[in-house]
Amino acid sequence: MGTLLLKGIQLNGRKADILVEGNRIARIAETLDSTADRVIDGSGKAVIPGLINMHTHSAMTLLRSCYEDQPLKDWLERVWAVEARLDEEAIYWGAKLAILEMLKTGTTCFLDMYWQTPALARAAEEMGIRAFISYNFLDNFDHEKAEKQYRECEEIYAMSRDWPERVQFCVAVHADYTTSEATMLRSGMFAHDHGLVFTAHLAETLSETQEDIVRTGMTPAQHFHRLGLLGPQTVLAHGLWLDDHDVEILGQSHTTIVHNINSNLKLASGYRFKYQELREAGANICMGTDGAASSNNLDIRESMKTMALLQKAWREDPSAMPLDELMDIATVNAARALRIDAGRVEEGTLADLVLVDTRSEAFIPSANFIGNLILSANSSCFDTVIVDGRVVMENRRVPGEEEILERAEAIARKINNV
Template sequence: MNQRVLLEVGGLIETPTSVITGPSYILWNQSTIEETGAGEYLGDRSLLTVIRRRNRIAMPGLVNTHGHAAMTLFRSAGDDVPLEKWLKEKIYPLERQLTKEAVYWGTQLACWEMLTSGTTCFTDMYFYMNESARAVHESGIRGVLSIGLLGFTEEMQKQGLADSKSHYETWHGAGEGRISVMLGPHAPYTCPPAFLLQITELSQLLDLPMQIHLSETAYEVAESYRQHGTSPIGLMHSLGVLNRPVLAAHCVHVDDKDISLLAAHDVRVAHNPQSNLKLGSGIAPAVKMRQAGITLGLGTDGAASNNNLDMFEELRLAATLHKGVLQDATAITAPEALEMATVSGARAVFRPTGDGTLTAGAVADVVLLNLESPRFLPTYDLVSNIVYSASAEDVTDVFVAGQEVVRKGEPVTLDTEQIRYQIERITRNFERK
């Protein structure tokens, strides 16, 4: 394939509020979009690779702002219990059996699922992240990767900091820029204040953002008040953590003071509606946070608590859940939900301005949807069709950084038969309580 590619489609979502409903095109050079427009491309085609997909809609790739990729290995292994019990009785015993090999194949499975459902960029916080990064590199997806830092002992803290620095030196900017690194303190209840200060110092030294779970459950917030006299977000503020770039996952149990702190420090929030509902954690005040000017992205969380990595489900749920809770049909509109999954998602994971759109200067992370799907008949509003009726089954082709990674619904970079075999082999040997 030539470096310059002309993609001709039957409809184009440039941004959630800029839509071309008829024949249109995208021209990119290597990984960067040069031009988009309605109708036919009128420039010189002689040195272009032309891909004609007039029965497809092009949209920006979806951005999954929170997850634990290798937890695909635990899909359905611990359902229908609250978070604290889920972690202690179901997940921790399974995680103690993880190996580097298991994490590699679990991440490959996650990449398969995400790419074929239209996700082109995701965040990951977990263990054995060198193996996760290797899987991401091979798959062609865009990954924002963090070693999950736990601070139960001084030795664990020391090793975690050293591993994070090494992970940064090895992987930040790898894959021609597809892979970036963040620091990943798991949560205030697993990282003591002194350890969080050390992580914050390393964030400053390496000029890296941080991602952390905050205020996910009412129990977590109550314990924070009991131990520290303030909320988890208030604690992060008092320690100076929020002075660094931060992506905060969940933020379900937050009050007005917490929201003001998040907004004042430009903390980005990963909203995980389906995981929060399934674990009985609650419903984050997404509308109130958006009204406060907080950048809100969407995330699936891990497949052990969702139980899939389908961002189309998160889109629809984000757009409908808050309508019902607030009894307001305008609470989050279809364009706003799509913005959360694309433009705001890209900003939440600290991607450059323009990412999450199909506009000149943005990266060519492009998803094609089947315009002939029954879910697009009739089409009064393309964005509404995408948010309220489309599904992962409608994804036909995916390009990341201008490279084709899914063709006709199948990955072109992954050996799916080998992934299936390895997942079945590895999980067959897990001991379950």
């Protein structure tokens, strides 16, 4: 079991030594007289828990910036046309590009919703990030398709027992307007029976929400509720168009709602995310980036700033969305939903840690580290990333990054010529 010592690093405003044994934090003290296989000098650095991206479609990095400033309908048609060309290899390299970007921006764990589940898992395994890779149900109300998907889901779940513990299988339903109730129920039961995270899109746009009400007589949230699919291990992305009753049922069931502010703004899906209401009702709020085709990057720290700005702006209250809650949203709340011992820098927790270089103009004055990190810095402040006790980025370098850029670029050139 390898040991790693972070020596003299800033933690919650004080200098500390942090000893990592295996994949967990063993000890934290002002000074530790331990020897370790490896020592990292923490001077000029601060440590935070790794950020967690709770909603993305990783391989959509291949579509980044390829079709900008278009009406939603044209944009979607283009995205679908390009996506139809993505084979397993494309998705593998697209996911690697995504993971490279997440590590560079301080993310140590993500929840993915895309196709080619085994290729996604392989990319995550190889790059050392913690990942929750979902099998994605989308049957377009076609019974045969649903059957095929269900068999495939079972097969991949069986395969997933060979994945490292750091890469976990989970279950996704695209959305209730694309997937039959039978499939929603069956996939939800599958997740429940095997103790897996269950994720889906929810009420991303007003039109989809209104159409749902016409089609089912219920809002999307009420639809999930009626099917018994809400709860602490259900992770619903977006949740922008919710009425008071929706907020109540999502809160009472302690469902996780993932806010994807940059994507929501860029696609003009909405910006009045009811953070405070959902939180007060009991829901668990997390942060996501969505895919890079809509948010353009997978930078959770940047999304945290945008969320702070938008909550203050639309509520017309500069005291809305305090910084400490924002940190929880990107760390401890996500760990709670995923049931992992992460999101905090404490003895006994998983060593998913990010080292921040504070020796730059963005961190001066130095009085408010979290304020500077979220509102002033950019994500090049993330210097070193540790996942599961292993250093996966050091001095902003990730092993193999040149090959990833080359391969992803070549594939993107091919697939974007639609």
